[in-house]
Amino acid sequence: MAFSILVVDDNRLMRGMVARSVTLSGLPVSSLHEAGDGEQALALLRRQWVDLVLLDINMPVMDGETFLGQVRADARLRATLVVVVSTESSQPRIARLKALGAGFIHKPFTPESLVKAVQDLMAIGSGGAP
Amino acid sequence: MSDDDCLMAIAGVCEHLAFLIPSGDEGAAPEAWSIQTQVRWCGPDGSRGRIVVALDQGAAVATAANLLGLPPGQAPGEQDVRDACSELSNVIAGNLLPVLYGQDHEFHLCPPEEVAPARLSGRTVLCLALLDGTLGVAIQGDADNSRILKAVRLPTGSAP
Ligand SMILES: [Mg+2]
Numbered sequence: 001m002a003f004s005i006l007v008v009d010d011n012r013l014m015r016g017m018v019a020r021s022v023t024l025s026g027l028p029v030s031s032l033h034e035a036g037d038g039e040q041a042l043a044l045l046r047r048q049w050v051d052l053v054l055l056d057i058n059m060p061v062m063d064g065e066t067f068l069g070q071v072r073a074d075a076r077l078r079a080t081l082v083v084v085v086s087t088e089s090s091q092p093r094i095a096r097l098k099a100l101g102a103g104f105i106h107k108p109f110t111p112e113s114l115v116k117a118v119q120d121l122m123a124i125g126s127g128g129a130p
Numbered sequence: 131m132s133d134d135d136c137l138m139a140i141a142g143v144c145e146h147l148a149f150l151i152p153s154g155d156e157g158a159a160p161e162a163w164s165i166q167t168q169v170r171w172c173g174p175d176g177s178r179g180r181i182v183v184a185l186d187q188g189a190a191v192a193t194a195a196n197l198l199g200l201p202p203g204q205a206p207g208e209q210d211v212r213d214a215c216s217e218l219s220n221v222i223a224g225n226l227l228p229v230l231y232g233q234d235h236e237f238h239l240c241p242p243e244e245v246a247p248a249r250l251s252g253r254t255v256l257c258l259a260l261l262d263g264t265l266g267v268a269i270q271g272d273a274d275n276s277r278i279l280k281a282v283r284l285p286t287g288s289a290p
Contacts, residue, residue, distance in 0.1 A: 013213045
């Protein structure tokens with residue numbers, strides 16, 4: 001399976017860096033999209049098929065946690081795989097994100113941790129061991 | 131929480147995010163910083179503060195070049211340097227708060243703002259010497275954040 005991937009981060013350079021990490025990770029990619037905040041990302045998801053969202057939390061306009069809540073509340077989008085890529089360290093907030101079915105990797109991150117987070121999510125989605 | 135814990139967290143971000151390697155020398159503030167960015171945050175019980183990150187010219191240019199993955203000798207543009215230093219300060223702030231206050235609290239971080247370079251001041255000012263230049267961090271707490279400070283959590287029954 002090749003992934004259609006959406007990178008959501010308010011920092012342009014960080015979007016590029018996440019995209020490069022995706023390439024380095026060896027994940028098969030069919031297309032790569034970018035959005036600068038949660039609102040842009042939602043709009044893109046509603047007009048374009050995306051398999052995997054790599055999501056920042058601290059963003060203006062709409063933050064990542066609000067975006068994730070809206071994705072899970074939308075019947076057509078709720079199955080989208082989401083991995084949060086954030087500086088977030090608050091255990092209560094990380095637990096909330098995971099309860100919404102998101103994977104989590106902490107910034108700074110390595111391409112290997114990205115692959116592992118995606119594999120873990122897919123294992124959960126297919127009913128296998130995480 | 132000690133200055134060394136904070137410096138370790140900062141050095142970890144520099145190395146793993148921006149491939150900036152500590153030189154091992156003692157850090158000292160340069161004559162003038164090239165770029166300075168602040169991240170304001172608020173947390174529980176009305177706690178709030180600012181983390182200011184300053185870079186000299188060498189560190190700022192290296193941060194941008196490394197985040198962009200530029201080949202050696204290719205200089206980043208001015209806007210790239212600004213964006214790179216913003217993201218570095220965002221990640222430093224996100225990684226310092228749990229060192230300062232623990233992982234049980236939720237913090238809201240504002241987007242990084244560029245401020246006029248000035249001498250760093252605050253509760254704690256740290257300088258890190260890197261192979262490419264110098265990075266400084268000032269930790270500024272508004273009001274009294276001691277309620278959420280890890281360092282002042284005393285064991286039950288101990289004298290204040
Ligand atoms: Mg952000």
